[in-house]
Amino acid sequence: MVPLNKLVFSRLRRVCSLKRLQSVVATLILFTVLSQIPNENELKSRKIRYDDSIESNTGIENHHSNAFSRGNLSWLVSPEDFFGRLEGGHGRTPCRKLKSMGGQPCNRVVDGHKQLCLDTDVHINPRNCTVYSFGVSTEITFDRAMAKYGCEVHMMDPTLPPGVYKNLGPKMKFHPVGLYSKSKIVAMNLTQYADWQGMINSTLMTYSEVQQLLGHHAPVDYLKMDIENSEWVVLPHMMARNQLAGIKQIAVEIHIDSSKFSKPEVTEYLRGRWSILEGLEEHGFRAAHYEPTRSLESEYKIPGTNRTIFTCGELFLVNKHHKDSNYHNL
Incomplete structure (x- = not known):
């Protein structure tokens, strides 16, 4: 068996967040189960992809030809295509009033912030709103900002020592669970904390199980995911069960394995x-904002060139409820 410290070292090169080492542990917990992430052919069978017959809206910018229409991925050949398309979508944002929530400087880069859309059609009522924040580690400035905004914030992370985040205030609650496509308990040895070391049982739950745990039956207003590559398992699982319905805004940190x-x-x-x-x-x-995570861990130099891409970033989406079904910017 590979020692835990070697697994941590090997994974550090691909972890995209600038958070402290605690965030790496979330990757280790799911390291053995990520083989379930679907490939393109599996996605076709699950009907997650768009039908090739759907045409792109002629009102979108001129460079959107049929090669970019939903379901037709012939344009996507290289990592540059993937991230170039994501980073090039800022001018087509469906949100006119974006507000950055939380964040703090880390190595001369602001880290931990998320976007909030204040447009009326996706507005989150500060007097009655709920946030699920999956993957917090030690960076909770976004969670505090959303609580200050007025929301009830449920912070979740299965990789922290017992007793973390006990005194958070009336609008913030911490739950030592993680999000996955099936329930699972993984034993993990925490060694990197100065004040606590030992074995813990990390609990992973499905989205519906989390809602049952919290006694919630209605959709949340804001869903935040920073779950270290498991987004590619969790999102299809939730979409197949229509569990995104009613959620107004989503912030997900996407990770691509270089x-x-x-x-x-x-x-x-x-x-x-x-x-x-x-x-x-x-x-x-609809994708309202994308921001690459500009860290050394996510930097990838394209062989034979002087070009660099960053292999993960923050994708922010708002739910337009199919009001403009022809619009696309992905």
Whole structure:
């Protein structure tokens, strides 16, 4: 068996967040179960992808040809195509009033902030709102900002020592659970904390199980995910069960494994991931903002060139409830 410290070291090169080492542990918990992430062919069978017959809206910018229409991924061949498309979508935002919530400087870069859309059609009522925040580690400035905004914030992370976040205030609650496509308990040895070391049982739950745990039956207003590559398992699971319905805004940190870029199946791998993002559009969500995580851990230098891409970033989406079903920016 590979020692835990070696697994941590090998994974550090691909972890995209600038958070402290605690955030790496979330990756280790799910390291053995990520083989269930669907590829492009599996996504077709689950009907998450768009039908090739759907045409793109002629009102979108001129560079959107049929090659960019939903379901047709012939344009997507390389990592540059994937991230170039994500980063090039800012001018087509469906949100006119974006507000950054939380964040703090880390290595001269602001980290931990998320976007909030204040437009009336997706407005979150500060007098009656609920936030699920999956994957918090030690960075909770966003959670505090949303609580200050007026929301009830449920923070969740299965990788923290017992007793963390006991005194948070009336609007913030911490739950030591993680989000996944099936319930699972994973034993983990915490060694990197100065004031606590030992074994813990990390609990992973499905979204519906989390709601049952909290006694919630209505959709939340804001869903935040920073679950270290498990978003590619969780999002299809939730979409297949229509569990995104009613959620107004989603912030998800997406992670792409750069170790696959040199392999023959890289195109299939990237198209499978992109199909999941298109599935979000099928469920009414539109990408309002994307911000690459500019860290050394996520930096990837394209071989044979002087170009660099960042292999993860913060994707923010708002639910337009299919009011403009022809609009797309993914």
